[in-house]
Amino acid sequence: MRTEMAPCFRAGFSRVELAIVVGMLGLVVGFVLPVVQAARADAARAQCQENLRKLGQGCLEFEKANGGFPPRRTGFQSGTKGGWGPYLLPHIGEADLAKSYSFKLDCYDPGNKAAVETQVKAFVCPASPPNRTLTMKSQASGKSENPDKDSLLTVNGGVNDYITSNGLLLPRGGYGLNTGLVDQMISNQRQAMTDDVYLPLAKITDGLGCTLLLIEQAGRPQTWRNGKQQGKDDLFGMTSNARGMWAGYGSIAFGPAARSDGNTPAHGDATDCSVNCNNQFGIYGFHANGANILMCDGSVRFVGDKLDGLTFALLTLRDDGRVLALDDF
Template identity: 30%
Template sequence: MRCSRIEGQHRRHGFTLIELLVVISIIGVLIALLLPAVQAAREAARGLQCKNNLKQIALAAHNYHDINNCFPAARASSSPQYGHMVTLMPFLEQGVLANAFNVSLSGGFADPGNQTVSTTKLSVLLCPSNPVQNTIRLRKSSSTGKSYGAYITDANGNFMMGWVCDYWVNHAISASTIALLSPGGTAPDPILKGTAPNMAMVTDGLSNTTLFLEHAGYDKHYVKGVGWPMPETDLTLDQPGAWGAWLGWCAFMVQGYSNSPPPTNASTPAGTACAINCNNSQGVFGFHPGGANVAMGDGSVRMLSTSMTVANLMAIVSRNGGEIISE
């Protein structure tokens, strides 16, 4: 009897296989429920940072206007080449960087003498939701497809590099898209058209006109959220060398797209079915699930929804179209 009691006291207890499987299943369900919430919280934080970036850039443009009685031109200088972000640096608390950029060098944004500035990463110009955050090799050509032009190198054959920018301005509005929406119509002007664009020219109202827009993903070509490397045979994306670097001409011609744009190796004609996050060739494009963020002419920031119509997009990116924008 004593031995029997001792054996009973040392009997081991544990999970059965079924109990273990049930526990694992419950943990799996909890993880499946928790991950989307965590991802949503992270994207919400990234979205807020993106909007804050745009707010800072818009305020810089307003401060520039206060001093110069105009906004910076979309293409600040064509000879040597450099873009509007160069002129905004002192107003983004980057005066030291602005002073380091030598505007007299013939190579402009891609000159070897400006590589220190060109390869400086500026978080305020990068959306944290963008998976493509890197430097790019620079080219001078602004042509598309096989006419990209050779990469720029220094005397030792080293590639000229530059950090990308996710927040652009529109220097033009697609006449092809306007013609599809209104046959015979002419494209209105974007907010920064001209050498000294000012607030008085925005007859549509500053709160109704975009100033800075997400145009992200360089130097990959993104169509409906899917990205490809950009081979020389890709005729669909303006090469990013002269346009994608923050020192360069970060300005694009806004257009609408069809719902089935070709991925690569084909042209991307204008369309009227898709307005936001369709194509980062000439489209308003961000990596937020609900749309893309923009800064308006009055300095406010908003998200343009993926459900926005092309007609409304064309209206909101123009300063003097006289359109009625239906929300």
């Protein structure tokens, strides 16, 4: 008796068919992945701008309530050591965190540790490197209510990717001469915020829409030059002078760098770089072709990486008397 044989079926693809499928998947990924990456970059840039708008609105609300912008740094002439960040907490939706922070203690004091080590979303650009903290160590200041003035106090504070100015670092030649100012480290009392006191808007005589309030200077405490991380952290180390912690000193001298390496002093000519070359004193964002800045009227601008050093300087000074049009930057 003849036995009927069951028909045979192939269990999978042939090598040729598999190669075709893999090739098609590669093409799809090749088309889709750049689109997804671009969408993520656009979203990060938009959120970064929204953060600055929020901080700008917080500064304006603070000014309305107190008669001036918050101090960029405290502890020089009065108060405990800290910066503008804690002053904004009630105005940026962080009322509970604000209640847990004491201005009677330094920002690195154990009494402020829980608050300061909280990472506040508004202070961090999502395009910047993740998982950063900034270690700050120092003794209690003379104004602090902490009676222990000898012990070394330490916090690992939440970072801040936005900063204001406490001076200008300009080349001694070229456009540096065109500022009409003789000191390379131009007076640090001519910016939108000042030390220890609330600066009234009336002092910003160049116009609120043409004076920098905050810039992106993202990535601290890491050091970045021309898109590459360097092998050392913030040059200010871990002292109370360190920048990059939202509760700490919120200002640094602004200035361009040589585009060639993003590090050596500017030459005073068109080869200098103000944007995305140096995250220690220049404008620096982890965005393609530019970074975000906040003006004193609360408006946010995306400036390209061709911003010249003189315009950067004039935007930083609040009272230089030069008139800038919106298309100048």
